[in-house]
Amino acid sequence: MRHALTIGRREFNAYFTAPIAYIVIAIFLLVTGWFFFSTFFLLNQANLRNFFGLLPIIFAFVVPAVTMRLFAEEFHIGSYETLLTLPVGFGDVVLGKFSAACAFVAAMLLPTLAYPVAVAALGALDWGPVIGGYLGAVLLGAAFAAVGLFASALTRNQIVAFIIGLAICFGLTLVDQMAFFLPQVFASTLTYLAADVHFQNVARGVVDTRDLIYFLSVCFIGLYATHLALSSRN
Amino acid sequence: MIHVENLTKYYDEICAVDRISFDVRKGEILGLLGPNGAGKTTTLRMLTGFLKPSAGRIQIGDYSIEDRPLEIKKIIGYLPESAPLYQDMLVVDYLQFVAGLRELDAGARLDRIRELGELCGIREVMHQPIGELSKGYRQRVGLAHAMMGDPEVLVLDEPTSGLDPNQIVEIREIIRRIGKAKTVVFSTHILSEAEATCDRVAIIHRGKIAADSSTTRLKETLGGRSQIHVTLTGADADGVQRELAGVPGVTGLSLLDPSNGAVRLVLTCDATCDPRPELYQRIRRTSWTLLEFHQETLKLEDIFRELTKES
Numbered sequence: 001m002r003h004a005l006t007i008g009r010r011e012f013n014a015y016f017t018a019p020i021a022y023i024v025i026a027i028f029l030l031v032t033g034w035f036f037f038s039t040f041f042l043l044n045q046a047n048l049r050n051f052f053g054l055l056p057i058i059f060a061f062v063v064p065a066v067t068m069r070l071f072a073e074e075f076h077i078g079s080y081e082t083l084l085t086l087p088v089g090f091g092d093v094v095l096g097k098f099s100a101a102c103a104f105v106a107a108m109l110l111p112t113l114a115y116p117v118a119v120a121a122l123g124a125l126d127w128g129p130v131i132g133g134y135l136g137a138v139l140l141g142a143a144f145a146a147v148g149l150f151a152s153a154l155t156r157n158q159i160v161a162f163i164i165g166l167a168i169c170f171g172l173t174l175v176d177q178m179a180f181f182l183p184q185v186f187a188s189t190l191t192y193l194a195a196d197v198h199f200q201n202v203a204r205g206v207v208d209t210r211d212l213i214y215f216l217s218v219c220f221i222g223l224y225a226t227h228l229a230l231s232s233r234n
Numbered sequence: 235m236i237h238v239e240n241l242t243k244y245y246d247e248i249c250a251v252d253r254i255s256f257d258v259r260k261g262e263i264l265g266l267l268g269p270n271g272a273g274k275t276t277t278l279r280m281l282t283g284f285l286k287p288s289a290g291r292i293q294i295g296d297y298s299i300e301d302r303p304l305e306i307k308k309i310i311g312y313l314p315e316s317a318p319l320y321q322d323m324l325v326v327d328y329l330q331f332v333a334g335l336r337e338l339d340a341g342a343r344l345d346r347i348r349e350l351g352e353l354c355g356i357r358e359v360m361h362q363p364i365g366e367l368s369k370g371y372r373q374r375v376g377l378a379h380a381m382m383g384d385p386e387v388l389v390l391d392e393p394t395s396g397l398d399p400n401q402i403v404e405i406r407e408i409i410r411r412i413g414k415a416k417t418v419v420f421s422t423h424i425l426s427e428a429e430a431t432c433d434r435v436a437i438i439h440r441g442k443i444a445a446d447s448s449t450t451r452l453k454e455t456l457g458g459r460s461q462i463h464v465t466l467t468g469a470d471a472d473g474v475q476r477e478l479a480g481v482p483g484v485t486g487l488s489l490l491d492p493s494n495g496a497v498r499l500v501l502t503c504d505a506t507c508d509p510r511p512e513l514y515q516r517i518r519r520t521s522w523t524l525l526e527f528h529q530e531t532l533k534l535e536d537i538f539r540e541l542t543k544e545s
Contacts, residue, residue, distance in 0.1 A: 003334075003335055006331065006334040006335055007335075010320075010323075010331050013327075014320065014322055014323070017322045017323070018322055077318050077321065078314065078316070078318030079318045079319055079320055081279070081284055081314045081318060082312075082314055082317075082318055082319060082376075082379065084284055085282045085283065085284050085307060085310070085312040085314070086307065086332065086335045086336070087304055087307040087308045087335060087336065087337075087383075088307075088335055089304060234284060234285045234286055
């Protein structure tokens with residue numbers, strides 16, 4: 001466990017020594033800021049529903065970009081061999097990298113706290129949904145990070161890792177829109193699988209165990225699949 | 235210290251390592267020699283637990299690699315080929331990271347890093363990113379990485395490849411210094427290197443061990459034959475051939491291209507008797523002038539070439 005922390009700290013620092021972190025954060029803030037404030041004054045309501053409504057789709061693009069390098073880069077330059085012959089297990093490596101990705105997502109969300117503060121200054125903001133929204137955003141980010149980590153463990157090409165991660169995250173976000181075409185039995189299952197639905201539940205300020213279990217199980221499945229992908233590699 | 239038994243590795247259908255067995259004693263330096271693609275790197279990767287063997291057993295110290303991979307990783311320091319390290323990190327940060335994973339005491343880390351910086355000669359690059367270092371320095375950082383936890387066993391994959399001659403000498407010197415107290419296994423395709431550094435060499439060819447013995451024994455058993463180079467002026471080729479071919483111990487005589495009117499020839503000899511005194515006596519009786527006269531024993535290089543010849 002201590003090794004996972006050491007690896008996580010290294011990965012987190014590595015994000016900020018390369019320009020990619022700043023680019024990703026800048027793009028994320030630009031996109032969310034633009035979509036949020038372009039309609040905010042027209043709607044004339046003091047809430048962040050618009051911001052959180054878009055978050056799953058934006059995360060589906062941004063989080064795989066954050067995670068794509070975690071394994072693919074190591075495979076590519078060969079440092080994976082150096083890392084794995086140090087006294088660490090697959091579990092340490094997977095958990096370490098996952099925690100770094102989660103911490104990065106949290107760091108990315110941090111500047112957006114300016115939005116609720118600004119909105120609260122303009123009108124009576126209900127803080128319940130805001131807190132729920134940020135909790136949901138962290139959970140959603142963690143779930144997508146686990147998926148992206150798995151995609152990264154499949155290939156030595158970062159672009160391929162990004163596209164695989166994007167496809168899965170995008171599918172998870174929008175799968176409930178497909179429910180409409182299918183018979184009732186499948187429809188409810190599909191709706192349960194949709195990350196968007198669970199996220200919007202939490203973002204309303206209602207923290208239900210069903211939603212928590214959904215996000216935690218996506219994390220678990222993603223990390224376990226990563227573990228399997230790594231151990232079948234050699 | 236290291237016990238390897240019937241180690242085999244298949245990549246799909248291709249057999250990279252074919253039932254290799256060897257032992258390495260504590261404090262011994264073993265060189266794995268072989269042409270490219272012989273299976274050296276695969277063997278070392280299995281030894282360090284990075285690759286899973288298809289079959290066979292590896293035991294290091296008291297542990298078998300299948301049951302206790304983590305314990306084995308703790309006592310092995312490994313430098314992979316061409317030292318793939320994190321490009322963006324500063325050398326000192328990277329060594330700190332390794333020290334953390336090697337569970338060194340937080341207080342002792344800086345001292346250990348300083349000590350290794352001294353030993354590997356990387357003190358002046360400590361605050362540079364690894365990606366900006368020259369190959370020689372990167373290799374030395376890799377060496378420091380491998381030695382961080384003061385491991386019992388050091389495994390180095392082509393530690394001198396791509397270095398300039400001065401750096402090669404330095405790295406060899408470091409290996410020899412470490413080899414006094416530790417067990418070292420390293421691979422190379424440079425023969426003089428194995429000859430200069432190792433106590434023992436194992437020659438690997440096409441995934442099999444072609445020869446395994448101490449460097450001196452290997453030369454004795456396979457290198458009993460020798461060659462004598464002679465250069466003479468004032469002589470004619472036919473006369474030289476008549477005079478010298480019959481000397482006991484000489485099994486063959488071949489003339490090289492003459493240069494500046496001198497006759498140059500190479501005599502092959504077997505190990506049974508030394509023909510040199512007799513050769514000299516015979517040359518003295520003639521009117522020829524002797525310019526060059528020296529013997530070469532068959533080098534590891536020739537033995538190697540013989541063992542790994544494509545049949």
